[in-house]
Amino acid sequence: MTLVWEQLVVDAADPVALGRWWAEALGWVVVNDDPEEYEIRPAPDRLPGVLFGASRDAKPVKNRLHLDLRPDDQEAEVRRLLALGARPADVGQTGEEPWVVLADPEGNEFCVLGPRRP
Template sequence: MTLSLAMITIDTADALPLARWWAEQTGGSIVAENEGWFVTVALGDGQPMLAFQQVEDPTPGKNRIHLDVTTADRETEVRRLIAAGATLIAEREMPGLSWTTLADPNGNQFCVADAADHS
C-alpha cells in the first residue's frame, strides 16, 4: 500500500482572500468556499489541491512545510509574484540549483525555481 498526495492545507486567519491569491497566481480555481473557513483550490489534472483553513491562531514564525514551484522564466515570474503581493525573502544558490524564496501575503514562505533545474 502507498500514499498519494491529494491536498496541501495551509492554516491562515483569513482563508478566502489567501485562497483567491494562490488561485490567481497558479491559474487554479476555487472549487469550494465552505463559508470561508475551509477553501479549496484545484490546480489541474494530476496535481494536488491547495486548501486554506481558517484558524484562530496560525502557527507563528517560519512555516515548517513550504511549497516549491517551478517556472520556465523565474526572473519574470518572481517580478510578477512580487507585483501581486508576494514579498522577496532571499535569492538562494547551491551547485547546480538556484531559487528565490518569497512569502505570500500571509507570510507563508515558498520557493520558485527554474523548471529546467528540476527535470
C-alpha cells in the same frame, strides 16, 4: 494498499483571500469557496488540491513545509508574484542559491526555482 495525496492544508487568518491569491498565483480553479475551508486545485477533478482553513493562530516562525515552484522564466515569475502581493523573505539564505524565497500575503514562505539542471 492505495494512498492518494488529496490536498495540502494551510492555516489562514483569511482563507478566502489567501486561497484567491494562490489560485491566481498558480492559475488554479476554486473548487470550494466556503469561507472556513476554501479549496483550489489545478482543475476541478485533478488532485492534489490546497485547502485554506480558518485559523486564529499567528504564524510565529518560518514554515517547516513549503512549496517549490519552477517557472519557465524565474525573473519574470518573481516580478509577477511580487506584483500580486508576495514579498521577499529571508530564511537564512546566503544569496548564492539558484532560487528566490518569497512569502505569500500571510507570510508563508515559498521558493521560485531557477532552471532545472540537465
